[in-house]
Amino acid sequence: QVQLVESGGGLVKPGGSLRLSCAASGFTFNDYYMSWIRQAPGQGLEWVSFISSSGNTMYYADSVKGRFTISRDNARKSLYMQMNSLRAEDTAVYYCARAAMVRGIIPVSDCWGQGTLVTVSS
Amino acid sequence: EIVLTQSPATLSLSPGERATLSCRASQSVSDYLAWYQQKPGQPPRLLIYDASNRATGIPARFSGSGSGTDFTLTISSLEPEDIAIYYCQQRSNWPPTFGGGTKVEIK
Numbered sequence: 001q002v003q004l005v006e007s008g009g010g011l012v013k014p015g016g017s018l019r020l021s022c023a024a025s026g027f028t029f030n031d032y033y034m035s036w037i038r039q040a041p042g043q044g045l046e047w048v049s050f051i052s053s054s055g056n057t058m059y060y061a062d063s064v065k066g067r068f069t070i071s072r073d074n075a076r077k078s079l080y081m082q083m084n085s086l087r088a089e090d091t092a093v094y095y096c097a098r099a100a101m102v103r104g105i106i107p108v109s110d111c112w113g114q115g116t117l118v119t120v121s122s
Numbered sequence: 123e124i125v126l127t128q129s130p131a132t133l134s135l136s137p138g139e140r141a142t143l144s145c146r147a148s149q150s151v152s153d154y155l156a157w158y159q160q161k162p163g164q165p166p167r168l169l170i171y172d173a174s175n176r177a178t179g180i181p182a183r184f185s186g187s188g189s190g191t192d193f194t195l196t197i198s199s200l201e202p203e204d205i206a207i208y209y210c211q212q213r214s215n216w217p218p219t220f221g222g223g224t225k226v227e228i229k
Contacts, residue, residue: 045158045166045209045220061217095165102171104154106213110177112165 002026002111004096009116016086020116022079022096030054030074033099033107036081038092039115046092049081050099050107064090086120093117124148124212126221134227141197143224145210150190154214157186157195160223161206169208170195202228 008020022034036048049070050059058070069082079096093115099107125148135141145155153173158166168177170186173193183198197204205228210221 044222045211047211047218047220059216104213106154106216106218108156108168108171108213110168110171112167114165 002098004098004111004113006094006096006113006116009094009118011119011121012086013122014087014120016120017082017084018086018118020081020083020094020096020118022113024077024079024096024098027098027111029077033101034070034072034079035097035099035107035109036070036079037095037097037109037112038090038118039095040089040092043092048094051079083118086118088120091118091120123217124151124215124219126210126212126219128208128210128221128224130224131222132225132227134229135200136229137200137202139200141195141200141204141226143195143197143208143226145188145193145195145221147191147193147212149215151212151214153189154212155186155188155193156211156213157184158209158211159204159206160209166209197226200226200228 003025005023035050051070055072067085071080095115096113097109098111099109101107127146129144155173157170160166174186185196207223207225209223
């Protein structure tokens with residue numbers, strides 16, 4: 001079955017950096033887009049970033065553009081998010097999700113990991 | 123960006139009742155609308171994609187309808203395990219956006 005396991009979250013000071021990882025199994029990783037979606041404590045969902053199946057194309061929310069970098073290693077079946085210049089408002093659970101390009105221009109996030117908590121605080 | 127407004131904010135129903143959740147878009151999203159279910163302490167789960175297509179393994183009591191700007195998620199007969207927050211999401215235009223959620227409670 002599809003499994004996505006995030007890691008790398010933790011407590012970081014404002015202005016600091018963190019690298020999230022997501023290990024995938026149970027599906028052909030390099031057939032799918034992948035995404036990061038976050039959820040601030042007690043709040044709703046916010047899409048953060050997509051990466052194409054080849055890793056050649058990336059998309060970002062305006063709120064993280066220029067600070068976050070998504071990447072993937074298809075040989076290792078892993079997804080990453082390098083987060084720099086972190087702010088208090090980046091505090092959230094970060095979910096890794098598989099994204100299927102069924103039709104249209106934006107894929108559907110169809111399977112999600114359990115998430116990893118990032119807390120930005122001094 | 124497209125704003126999705128969900129109503130009601132909270133829905134309290136008895137087991138066996140029909141639940142009707144609404145999602146309204148600030149502009150047309152065609153049928154590029156998905157519904158997710160999030161139970162307490164769990165990640166979201168895809169229920170419906172492209173307005174009316176049930177995702178793999180989703181029970182038949184969940185159905186979606188609508189197009190353009192107005193969409194509905196219906197739970198035909200509420201089960202106790204359906205207690206959750208339900209989110210709609212559009213993938214018609216960048217960036218993809220989510221509604222604020224409807225919390226379904228058992229009365």
